[in-house]
Amino acid sequence: xxxxxxxxxxxxxxxxxxxxxxxxxxxxxxxxxxxxxxxxxxxxxxxxxxxxxxxxxxxxxxxxxxxxxxxxxxxxxxxxxxxxxxxxxxxxxxxxxxxxxxxxxxxxxxxxxxxxxxxxxxxxxxxxxxxxxxxxxxxxxxxxxxxxxxxxxxxxxxxxxxxxxxxxxxxxxxxxxxxxxxxxxxxxxxxxxxxxxxxxxxxxxxxxxxxxxxxxxxxxxxxxxxxxxxxxxxxxxxxxxxxxxxxxxxxxxxxxxxxxxxxxxxxxxxxxxxxxxxxxxxxxxxxxxxxxxxxxxxxxxxxxxx
Numbered sequence: 231x232x233x234x235x236x237x238x239x240x241x242x243x244x245x246x247x248x249x250x251x252x253x254x255x256x257x258x259x260x261x262x263x264x265x266x267x268x269x270x271x272x273x274x275x276x277x278x279x280x281x282x283x284x285x286x287x288x289x290x291x292x293x294x295x296x297x298x299x300x301x302x303x304x305x306x307x308x309x310x311x312x313x314x315x316x317x318x319x320x321x322x323x324x325x326x327x328x329x330x331x332x333x334x335x336x337x338x339x340x341x342x343x344x345x346x347x348x349x350x351x352x353x354x355x356x357x358x359x360x361x362x363x364x365x366x367x368x369x370x371x372x373x374x375x376x377x378x379x380x381x382x383x384x385x386x387x388x389x390x391x392x393x394x395x396x397x398x399x400x401x402x403x404x405x406x407x408x409x410x411x412x413x414x415x416x417x418x419x420x421x422x423x424x425x426x427x428x429x430x431x432x433x434x435x436x437x438x439x440x441x442x443x444x445x446x447x448x449x450x451x452x453x454x455x456x457x458x459x460x461x462x463x464x465x466x467x468x469x470x471x472x473x474x475x476x477x478x479x480x481x482x483x484x485x486x487x488x489x490x491x492x493x494x495x496x497x498x499x500x501x502x503x504x505x506x507x508x509x510x511x512x513x514x515x516x517x518x519x520x521x522x523x524x525x526x527x528x529x530x531x532x533x534x535x536x
Contacts, residue, residue: 236266237437240295240304243269244379249404250426251308253328257444268304270294292429296322299429305437311427311453312398312420316461318429325438326428326445327453332399333424333474335360336411338384343393354383354392358492359420362470364396365494367416380405400424418472418488421456425449448477451506458513459487463525469532470494481506487516489525492535498525 237258241251248269255265271294295307296319311327318324343351349368354376355361361373374392376383380401387395400423402411428445430438452475459473472488483506490497498520504512521529 236264237306237440238304239265239267240270240298240307241267242295243271246310246380246401246404247308250310253426254306254308254428254444257328258440261440261443263440268298270298270304295429299431302431305430305434306441307429309427309429310398310400311422311425311457314422314427314429316457316464321432322429323432324427325430326441327422327449328426328428328444329446330425330449330452332403333419334399335396335414335417335419335423336399336402337394337414338387338397338402338409338411339394340387340390340392346393351393354387354395357396357420358468359470359472359490360396360417362490362492362494363417363472363488366490366497367494369494380407384409398423418486419474421460421471421473422453423474425453427453451475451477452483455483455485455513455516458511459485459517460513462514462517463489463520463529468536469529477506483512485512485516487520489520489528491528492532496528496531498523498528 239251239255241247248267251267255267258265292307292309292314295304295309298304299307299322300319306325311324314324339346339351349371352372352374353364354374356375356377364371376386376391376395378386380397383395383397396414396417397411399411402409428441430441432438455475456473460471463469463471470490470492473486475483475485477483482503484503485500487500488497500516500520502516506512517525
């Protein structure tokens, strides 16, 4: 690759997305590559013609960046990996992941709700997973929807949309926000939560080779297991699914997986420790186990209720 040419890094325009793009730029610059950050403003009016988006994927947070990649407006796209659909459009693939930092979900309360018991809190979240996993512990909780970036959601919370909301801890840490939060041991993370993922165009082999140099191999193994688990369970349907894999230096993986009914009443969980090797598709095997253990019926009930 011509080193005089900058690698164009596509990103959404939110403060968190820009932080992630700068982190990727920093890692590439450390390897002596020039970079340029290209914010892509999300817009519904881009001309979406076939066969550009052949798979009809509806990744709400990734669509505009996918189009920019396919139109050669950017060389790579930086995402929160948990927002990236497990099926990508034709021509695009996940090339690289940065080392995972904070996978957990945490609870943030507004200033008036510091002393309310968890079971009595009114919770603002638009995540099916967070709602279902919370209801498993505290049936009867009242929810409200909340959207927007971290700062917008904090403002809405203080304005009284609810007593508390749930955030990915990675987002709070990356924004360097000095706010109080609580860990929730019962909340299992979304697959690949806390991971910055980099997508590329499969034709750009030279740039993709460069990206592989900044990928974290342990995070790659764990997120592949989590995303394959999700993909095998979902079959194209959104459902309350949690997954988290950790690998140690002896290649031993601990995997936690969970699927839950929308009301949290019916949950199937798996907690396994195994020796990793690259030839077994562990994500698929673990998901098949869950599907055969009542997961198929649970998924069909979820599909009917959505």
